[in-house]
Amino acid sequence: MPPPFRFDLQATDGAARTGVIHTPRGNIRTPAFMPVGTAATVKAMLPQSVRATGADILLGNTYHLMLRPTAERIANLGGLHRFMNWDGPILTDSGGFQVMSLASLRKLTEEGVRFSSHIDGSKHMLTPERSMEIQRLLGSDIVMAFDECPALPASDDVVEKSMQMSMRWAQRSRDAFGDRPGHALFGIMQGGVNKGLRQASAEALTGIGFDGYAVGGLAVGEGQEAMFGVLDYAPSFLPADKPRYLMGVGKPDDIVGAVQRGIDMMDCVLPSRSGRTGQAWTAMGAINLKNARHKDDPRPLEEGCTCPACTGYSRAYLHHVVKADEIIGSMLLTWHNLHYYQQLMAGLRAAIGVQSLDGFVAGFHAKRAAGDIEPL
């Protein structure tokens, strides 16, 4: 009998890969984009609508959920899946990244991070052990090891010290996670933009052994070029038979570049956040619906798109509801953006499957170059 959590790599094209992650809650087609459901909701969407865009898996945020409504409360209510009415797989982050971004409100030690809630100022402590406990209470299918990372740029010394502590935390996470069939624990590679540190981090993690590996510490201010620079080598340090997850990425062209370099999973708030501020992502580039040039435009947001925003409404309507601050504007644009992202992932998967990724990527960039991209 195959293990209840496993990764089947189905095809490669250069460094790029396509496959399926099998979980007891359903399959995840890779490369996969995971919409973010921070506070037990993908903002402005019903879960069945998120599913309809083609999403196989959602991301939940340990930091937000531990504060409100609390992991214990969610556990008592039957877990995060039942709580938020999503029966597919859920990946939860460890809380580390978000706690670290609280800046002055937190204190970092070898033990973990002590911090004050941004909601009510209450005091909390996150450690590898507590993060594992919270993610277990939530019922997460893919649990992330607890780590921390400095904002870039940072000196090699700072990056190395941080990475070494994250590796000790990775071991503590592994120990605390225990043996939970059907649930996966992913380790997180650190090391900034330093190749040697990335390799050392990868070796430490593979020595511990995880069900998947994330490339952490990117999309933290280093820029796309530096990020791609790391992705040119970092994925190859990781086992080929386990999924590779690039955290917090990104814009469509970030995603395409990451997939070309061997990344299997990504998540980002961008499509949903953009949707709440009148910004749409399309194959032709980004469109700002607040712009007055849309106010008489009878065309759909994106010709040929099958999402409800494009099949039911004109750009003029979307402009109107965005300007009038109507909730339906957030609902329709978020739906479109998530739909576009999932279409992009489906295109990438199909192209890799037939070894035509170069052509697909060339077409991706050509459409954007020909489009009426607006600065956002």
Add this chain to the structure above:
Amino acid sequence: MPPPFRFDLQATDGAARTGVIHTPRGNIRTPAFMPVGTAATVKAMLPQSVRATGADILLGNTYHLMLRPTAERIANLGGLHRFMNWDGPILTDSGGFQVMSLASLRKLTEEGVRFSSHIDGSKHMLTPERSMEIQRLLGSDIVMAFDECPALPASDDVVEKSMQMSMRWAQRSRDAFGDRPGHALFGIMQGGVNKGLRQASAEALTGIGFDGYAVGGLAVGEGQEAMFGVLDYAPSFLPADKPRYLMGVGKPDDIVGAVQRGIDMMDCVLPSRSGRTGQAWTAMGAINLKNARHKDDPRPLEEGCTCPACTGYSRAYLHHVVKADEIIGSMLLTWHNLHYYQQLMAGLRAAIGVQSLDGFVAGFHAKRAAGDIEPL
């Protein structure tokens, strides 16, 4: 061939009636509750979701639409139905009531009302003729005559002068509307809480001749008892073979009392507005989801309700998303409230159809008395 707009009265029970209004865009089962789509959207709902609650017809607001995006723009884009992606019937108000509530920003004369936009301060004039033109540009299926009414309490003299002008405006509305097969024009009875003035208004309107008649000038501060007092006689002054519409009403018990007194159509922002402030309407009464007593409650909002909020989520989840100010809270509670309102209308229609309205109403009040109604 039957006329393209007609009312088939199918059964009565006491003063209450049930029937069907036939329109070229679909049938309206009466008594009907019309959700309000002020700015070309029923807030926090997609039109297909509004339809799924059981709504046959929406209401649009002339005042809001004339200012933004403007009636001319909507006409150029193919009319309000296409603009907002709702293919069923639409009733539009005349703009009179909302312009009058601008208070100091407007000036009333025999010609009409001059006013300043609440959005940008721009100057506008609404007259019976302009209101008819705007409602034609919008493509409204049921057009309301342009009228005005004083807030209650008001002296008989003030109410009579206002009513007389509204009757002259009703004639001007009728003249300006012209002959538009498939589109209906409704007159609006005024007269405050004065029976003689109500009768005089009804006679003036029926002398002009309309496709339906509204009872206007209620739900403006007089209270339920005074409103029911008027409804005890006012509907009987109107032709039995035309639909009767009570504007801007109301809470569930207002609706039940109005239907008992012979009203066929109603509209109100209450279910959608409540849904955006954490308030739910149920057969057991009103529930405030902000209340901390819901935070661990695994039960659905309303047992047996088939709406997405009740089939997919616990009260604890609804409490969480309302407290966290998540859009899904507005989406789910608005859906539930509109669903509950339409279920109530379906129950009223069925009861009238089998002459058991008294029993239905007794059950309606008994459930509320037994329920855990919270003050809102």
